[in-house]
Each structure stands twice: as structure tokens, then as C-alpha cells.
Amino acid sequence: MKVGILTGGGDCPGLNAVIRAVVIKGHKMGFEFIGIRDGWAGLVELDYEPFTSDSIRGLLPRGGTILGTSRTNPFKHEGDVDKVLTNIAKLELDCVVAIGGDDTLGVASKLYEMGVNMIGIPKTIDNDLSCTDFTFGFDTAVSIVTEALDRLHSTTESHHRVMVVEVMGRHAGWIATYGGLAGGADMILIPEEPFLIDDVCKVAINRKKRGRNFSMIVTAEGAYPVVATEGSEQQGGDIITKDAEVDAFGHAKLGGVGEYIAKEVEKRTGIETRHVVLGHLQRGGSPTAHDRILATRYGIRAAELIGEKTYGRMVGIHGNAIVDVSLKDATGETKTVDMDIYRIASTFFG
Numbered sequence: 001m002k003v004g005i006l007t008g009g010g011d012c013p014g015l016n017a018v019i020r021a022v023v024i025k026g027h028k029m030g031f032e033f034i035g036i037r038d039g040w041a042g043l044v045e046l047d048y049e050p051f052t053s054d055s056i057r058g059l060l061p062r063g064g065t066i067l068g069t070s071r072t073n074p075f076k077h078e079g080d081v082d083k084v085l086t087n088i089a090k091l092e093l094d095c096v097v098a099i100g101g102d103d104t105l106g107v108a109s110k111l112y113e114m115g116v117n118m119i120g121i122p123k124t125i126d127n128d129l130s131c132t133d134f135t136f137g138f139d140t141a142v143s144i145v146t147e148a149l150d151r152l153h154s155t156t157e158s159h160h161r162v163m164v165v166e167v168m169g170r171h172a173g174w175i176a177t178y179g180g181l182a183g184g185a186d187m188i189l190i191p192e193e194p195f196l197i198d199d200v201c202k203v204a205i206n207r208k209k210r211g212r213n214f215s216m217i218v219t220a221e222g223a224y225p226v227v228a229t230e231g232s233e234q235q236g237g238d239i240i241t242k243d244a245e246v247d248a249f250g251h252a253k254l255g256g257v258g259e260y261i262a263k264e265v266e267k268r269t270g271i272e273t274r275h276v277v278l279g280h281l282q283r284g285g286s287p288t289a290h291d292r293i294l295a296t297r298y299g300i301r302a303a304e305l306i307g308e309k310t311y312g313r314m315v316g317i318h319g320n321a322i323v324d325v326s327l328k329d330a331t332g333e334t335k336t337v338d339m340d341i342y343r344i345a346s347t348f349f350g
Contacts, residue, residue, distance in 0.1 A: 001031045003306060004048070004093045007065040008039030008072070008104030012123050012137035013287035014295035016059040016066055018099055021299025022121075023056050029307050034091065039100070040107055041072035043084040048091065060292055063285045074107060081114075088116060095306050099123050101135075102331050105314060109327040112312040119305050120314035120327050121298050125283050128172035130335045131325040132316030136295040141168065141282040142178045148278055149183025149216060160213045162204045162265055162273040166258030168282050169220030171334045173342075175282065180218035181345040188345050189219040189261075192336050194226040197264050204269050206350060219257055297322050 005022060007015050023033050033051035036042035049055075059066065074080035088096065095117040098108040101124035112118040122129045125141035145167050156163040165185075167175050173190025180188035187203045189195045200217060207215045262275035287295065294317065301315045301322045313324040 001026075001029075001094050001306065002092055003031050003033050004036050004043075004088070004091065004096045005033060005051070005067070006036035006039055006042060006096065006098055006100075007067050007069045007123070008098065008100035008107075009069060009123070010071075010101070010125070010283060011064045011069055012125055012283050013063050013140040013285060014136035014291040015064065015069075015099060015123060016062045017287060017292050017295035018121055018123070018136070018299040018302075019066065020056045020059040021296040022097060022303050023051050025300050025303035026306065027053070029303060031303070031306065034093075035067045036096075038068040039070040039072050039104065040074050040084065041070045042067075043087050043096075044072065044074055044080050045083075046087045046090070060296075061286045063287065071103065073103070075110065081111075084111070085114070085116070095119060095311065097121065097302055097306075101126070102129055102334070105129070105327060106331045109312075109331050112327055117309075117311040118327065119302050119311060120330065121302050122314060122316060122330070125175065126169055126172055127174040128170075128334050128336070129314075129316075129330055130333055131314065131330040132323075133319070134294065134317055136291045136298065137283065137287070138174065138178075139290040139294075140285070140288045141175050142182065143288050144282050144285075145175060145179030145218075145278060146182040148276070148281070149179065149185065149218070152276065153184070153214075153216060156214045156216060156274075157212070159272065162207075162215045162217065162262070162269075162271050164217045164219060164258045164262045164265070164273065164275040166219050166221055166275065166277045168278075170222045172336045173220040173223065174337055176218050176220040176223070177337050177342050177345055181341070181348075183218070184216065184348070185218040185345075186215045187217045187349045188342070189217070189223040189257075190337055190342065191220055191222040191224070192339070193342070194224055196226050197261070197268070200261060201265055201268050203350060204265050204271050204273070217261065219261060221257060223257055225260075 125137040127138040258275040266273040314330040
């Protein structure tokens with residue numbers, strides 16, 4: 001059995017731990033592995049490397065991905081899918097393991113429907129993939145956001161400011177919700193709940209009622225304001241983007257909502273307000289113990305599925321049980337924030 005492994009989309013803590021687990025378990029099952037470089041681009045361009053025992057030494061705590069990654073979409077450019085299919089045959093791959101988020105696994109799902117034996121492993125710090133409770137990388141990102149908020153509390157309090165912290169979360173506010181709750185945010189803004197800027201200003205103004213002279217506001221990058229007219233709220237505010245360009249999967253480059261909120265709060269309240277964009281800090285560095293273990297469990301189950309010749313599946317976790325689900329179901333829709341958790345967080349708003 002010859003298996004190819006690739007990592008696609010944004011890098012994420014735990015990717016190397018997954019690679020390590022799949023290869024070690026697979027070697028014990030008699031599999032041969034090759035690493036495909038830079039996501040789907042490696043199968044378009046036939047860029048790969050053989051995996052040996054030396055290839056995976058020291059990977060468990062290492063951040064990023066030794067295979068490299070890209071946002072290449074072979075269904076975007078004419079002829080690229082044919083190249084992928086041709087190169088899979090040329091490499092004599094019996095199966096491809098794709099480690100990625102909804103875009104990477106969406107490609108995997110389409111290729112499976114075209115006859116390629118595929119196994120998916122869910123990777124995204126946004127935790128927005130369906131059919132699994134958690135994706136590896138999410139816990140690390142939340143831990144980084146929490147630490148950042150702890151550090152920002154002291155400087156914000158010292159200067160009696162409002163601090164707006166922008167975190168990742170394009171379509172779902174999982175990082176903002178969990179990180180903001182753990183970090184003691186006074187308000188959390190997420191894509192699932194469009195906000196009124198007046199409500200944000202009230203949090204800043206009411207800070208002394210809470211017995212403190214500063215405020216911490218956490219916003220997901222995909223959060224957006226509600227349009228209000230004549231005293232009534234109306235849905236339809238625009239998401240804030242850096243520019244009009246989109247990537248190979250049609251996603252705009254987000255960013256700027258934190259700056260927008262900070263400027264509006266200071267303008268409307270007169271309270272000094274700053275903003276911080278945590279950006280790529282959230283997905284860099286070593287994975288937490290939780291993500292190392294989850295990634296390892298995912299990798300082991302992926303190898304077992306290959307041994308069972310059960311393809312077209314994505315591994316996941318329900319409760320504490322590792323499961324496998326249809327790739328098609330897993331990439332069918334975005335998993336949005338559990339609003340019960342958000343309501344818990346909202347107890348501390350205001």
C-alpha cells in the first residue's frame with residue numbers, strides 16, 4: 001500500500017503531529033509513504049519526497065508543517081485536475097491523506113467522487129468544520145488569544161483605555177468566543193451575531209459601573225456591524241476586508257474590523273481606544289498538549305481507515321470518541337458557534 005500525504009490551507013499547530021502519527025502507524029501496518037509538498041500544488045506540479053523514519057523524527061512538538069502548504073485549488077484552473085489524476089497514477093498511490101480545512105477537504109471530496117481513494121483529517125484553528133466537535137489547532141489558538149488578553153489587560157488598565165483585540169474567524173467566531181470567555185472580555189463580537197456600534201460604545205461608557213476604568217473587546221475578523229436606520233436595527237452590514245482580491249477558493253482577505261471599531265468608539269465616546277490584531281501569531285508555534293494528543297489520535301485512525309480500505313471519510317471527534325464521517329457531509333456547511341457557549345460568555349458583557 002502506497003500512500004501520499006499533503007497539508008493544505010493555512011498552517012496550523014499539530015500538522016506535524018498528525019503526519020508523525022499516520023506514518024508511524026502506517027509503517028507498522030506495512031504501508032509506504034510519500035510526502036506531497038505544498039498542498040494540492042504538489043500533485044499539480046509533481047513535487048514530493050519519500051517519507052522515512054528520519055523524516056518524522058522530532059515532529060511532535062514542532063509547529064507548522066514540514067511538507068509546506070498552499071491554497072492551491074486544482075478545480076480553479078483548467079487542466080489542473082487532469083494533472084492531479086495523472087500524477088496520482090504516476091506515483092502509483094493507493095490512497096491520498098489530505099490534512100486541511102473545508103477548502104482542502106472540499107477538493108478531497110470532489111476527487112473521491114472522481115474515483116480517487118481519499119482520507120481527510122480536519123485541520124483548522126477556526127474549528128468551523130462540520131461533523132466533528134473539535135479540530136486540532138483550535139486549542140492552541142485559543143490558548144494564544146487567552147495569553148494575549150491576559151497581557152493586554154495590564155497595559156489597558158494602566159492607561160485607562162478601551163482595547164479592541166481582533167482575532168481570526170472568517171465565518172465562525174469560535175476563537176473569539178472561547179478566547180474572549182477565557183480571557184475575561186467585556187464584549188465578544190462574532191460573525192454569527194452582527195453588532196451595533198452603539199452597543200459596543202455602551203460597554204466602553206459603562207466600564208466604571210463594573211468597578212474598573214478600562215474595557216476589553218474581542219472581535220472575530222469576520223464580525224460585521226448591523227445597519228441601523230431611524231432607531232430600528234436592520235441586517236445587512238458589510239463584512240470588512242483589506243482589499244477586493246480573493247484567493248483560489250474565492251475568499252476575500254479579511255482584516256480591519258478591529259481598527260474600525262476602535263476608531264468609532266473613540267470618536268463617539270471620547271475614550272482613548274486602541275486596537276491589536278493578533279493575526280498569524282494565533283497559528284504559529286508549538287501545539288498545546290491537547291492538540292498534540294488530538295492530532296495523534298486523528299492520525300492513528302486515518303491509518304486504520306486506510307488499512308480497512310474505508311475511503312471517502314474524514315476522521316473526527318464526538319465527545320471523546322474518535323469517529324469517521326463522510327467527506328461530503330463534513331464539507332457541506334460551516335459549523336458555526338454553539339450559541340449556548342456564546343450566551344454564557346454574554347453573561348459578562350456590558
